[in-house]
Amino acid sequence: MTEHGATKILHVLRNNFSIPQWADAPKDVFQVLIMTVLSQATADRNMERAFRGLSKRFPITPKSLADARVEEIEVAIRVAGLYRNKSKVIKEVSRLILEKFGGSLDFIYSLPFEESRKTLISLPGVGPKTADVVLLFCAGKPTLPVDTHVNRVSKRLRLVSPNADYEGVRGALQSVYSPKDYLPVHLLLISLGRRYCKARNPLCKPCPVNTLCPSRQVEK
DNA sequence: GCCCAGGTGGGTA
DNA sequence: TACCCACATGGG
Numbered sequence: 001m002t003e004h005g006a007t008k009i010l011h012v013l014r015n016n017f018s019i020p021q022w023a024d025a026p027k028d029v030f031q032v033l034i035m036t037v038l039s040q041a042t043a044d045r046n047m048e049r050a051f052r053g054l055s056k057r058f059p060i061t062p063k064s065l066a067d068a069r070v071e072e073i074e075v076a077i078r079v080a081g082l083y084r085n086k087s088k089v090i091k092e093v094s095r096l097i098l099e100k101f102g103g104s105l106d107f108i109y110s111l112p113f114e115e116s117r118k119t120l121i122s123l124p125g126v127g128p129k130t131a132d133v134v135l136l137f138c139a140g141k142p143t144l145p146v147d148t149h150v151n152r153v154s155k156r157l158r159l160v161s162p163n164a165d166y167e168g169v170r171g172a173l174q175s176v177y178s179p180k181d182y183l184p185v186h187l188l189l190i191s192l193g194r195r196y197c198k199a200r201n202p203l204c205k206p207c208p209v210n211t212l213c214p215s216r217q218v219e220k
Numbered sequence: 221g222c223c224c225a226g227g228t229g230g231g232t233a
Numbered sequence: 234t235a236c237c238c239a240c241a242t243g244g245g
Contacts, residue, residue: 081242
């Protein structure tokens with residue numbers, strides 16, 4: 001995909017979807033990390049319910065969650081699914097942040113990008129997607145998180161090669177978009193993926209980017 | 221009742 | 234390294 005084609009796609013997406021207000025609001029890094037862990041393999045709605053449930057029981061701080069009993073975290077976040085894994089991750093990540101980073105994730109603002117990213121990924125339950133979300137949303141670092149929608153949609157649109165892995169998709173998107181657009185591109189590709197470009201809908205008939213979408217060629 | 225949403229990590233070849 | 238599967242809920 002050329003930069004020109006990619007720019008046209010972004011233009012169409014901007015004209016058809018809005019970027020939520022919260023996207024530019026300042027955020028607490030630790031809280032974003034917890035929300036992102038809760039959101040793994042889970043619909044946003046259930047992530048939000050789980051986060052509210054957790055917030056009711058505990059202050060969302062490394063200290064309080066490191067001290068919490070896993071069973072209590074489980075009860076609070078059950079609605080998010082995968083709750084046994086996630087509750088262990090939340091407690092352990094909190095403990096490690098206290099022990100290794102003095103209870104703060106503010107290093108993401110001061111350390112070089114790659115070092116921050118590696119450090120985040122070294123935490124249990126934090127993979128590349130979760131790390132990239134935290135780095136982009138909290139610190140505006142130049143990375144473009146690849147979730148399942150971003151992965152699927154960018155392949156359908158031939159923005160990236162069909163067999164690209166996580167880093168391949170991220171690198172390809174980052175090479176055709178400017179860092180200032182990483183956040184909107186991430187959010188808008190997700191909007192397109194949720195609304196139109198479904199996993200089981202290869203034709204994407206009503207999709208706003210139809211005329212730009214090579215996948216449409218399979219249509220009869 | 222079935223399928224989909226949807227990251228990480230552990231195991232196996 | 235590449236692939237497969239477990240993890241678990243809510244909603245259509």
